[in-house]
Amino acid sequence: MPELPEVEALKGFLTGRLVGHRVVRALPVAISVLKTYDPPLTAFEGREVTSVRRHGKFLDIEADGLHLVTHLARAGWLRWQDRLPDGPPRPGKGPLALRVALETGEGFDLTEAGTQKRLAVHVVRDPADIPAVARLGPDPLAGDFDEARFAGLLEGERRRLKGALRDQGLIAGIGNAYSDEILHAARMSPYKLASSLTPEETRHLYEALRSTLTAAVERSRGLAAGSLKAEKKSGLRVHGRTGEPCPVCGDTVREVSFSDSALQYCPTCQTGGKPLADRRMSRLLK
Numbered sequence: 001m002p003e004l005p006e007v008e009a010l011k012g013f014l015t016g017r018l019v020g021h022r023v024v025r026a027l028p029v030a031i032s033v034l035k036t037y038d039p040p041l042t043a044f045e046g047r048e049v050t051s052v053r054r055h056g057k058f059l060d061i062e063a064d065g066l067h068l069v070t071h072l073a074r075a076g077w078l079r080w081q082d083r084l085p086d087g088p089p090r091p092g093k094g095p096l097a098l099r100v101a102l103e104t105g106e107g108f109d110l111t112e113a114g115t116q117k118r119l120a121v122h123v124v125r126d127p128a129d130i131p132a133v134a135r136l137g138p139d140p141l142a143g144d145f146d147e148a149r150f151a152g153l154l155e156g157e158r159r160r161l162k163g164a165l166r167d168q169g170l171i172a173g174i175g176n177a178y179s180d181e182i183l184h185a186a187r188m189s190p191y192k193l194a195s196s197l198t199p200e201e202t203r204h205l206y207e208a209l210r211s212t213l214t215a216a217v218e219r220s221r222g223l224a225a226g227s228l229k230a231e232k233k234s235g236l237r238v239h240g241r242t243g244e245p246c247p248v249c250g251d252t253v254r255e256v257s258f259s260d261s262a263l264q265y266c267p268t269c270q271t272g273g274k275p276l277a278d279r280r281m282s283r284l285l286k
């Protein structure tokens with residue numbers, strides 16, 4: 001799933017290619033991708049793009065006061081084309097979900113792989129009209145997101161750190177991959193209760209959060225949209241690397257189920273050398 005660093009990079013990539021240009025076509029190929037109907041998608045046509053912004057994991061393209069807001073979900077992506085094919089795209093079983101064309105002949109496709117279609121496109125006058133955007137917590141890379149604010153968010157938070165970091169209503173933009181990376185950098189167990197952190201541990205986690213996300217954004221800055229997935233994977237230390245050696249200590253990266261997905265961690269760096277219990281597997285063996 002694209003998370004804050006990838007969506008931030010897409011924002012930068014699109015800003016230089018869309019702003020100042022006019023949208024001539026906005027064509028849905030999979031009708032299910034549209035989550036709003038007033039204003040209609042056709043209202044975006046004929047308008048000049050004025051800005052590209054990010055709200056957590058949401059990408060927001062503004063054109064003369066109207067916003068095309070996209071959440072790429074788990075398997076969605078944006079594919080830029082210097083020259084779009086002539087003629088409208090044909091509906092079918094392929095990954096293409098929506099196409100946006102500029103007056104230059106350039107444009108982009110929104111695609112989604114797999115059978116679970118969760119990619120979402122909204123056309124709104126104000127991004128806050130989208131409930132999921134309105135509920136977002138603070139952006140962890142914003143200038144006012146300091147250690148005191150982070151500590152205030154975790155105060156009284158009874159969930160495990162892994163779940164708290166992924167909660168978009170608590171902190172916007174962190175998903176499954178970067179929560180694993182942040183906790184590994186902080187040398188903390190994903191099962192540790194957020195409310196149990198000492199002031200020193202909170203400071204350490206805050207520094208790991210900021211440094212991990214900032215480094216990921218810097219690695220992705222200036223890359224073409226098509227290169228961002230590979231860059232994300234190459235920069236991950238534990239996420240998606242089950243069975244591989246930890247780059248810090250050499251121990252084997254382990255995996256356990258968590259909520260609707262799986263997490264990866266290093267026992268030596270994060271849990272005192274003890275493997276975490278996989279509760280899903282335990283239930284299956286009973």
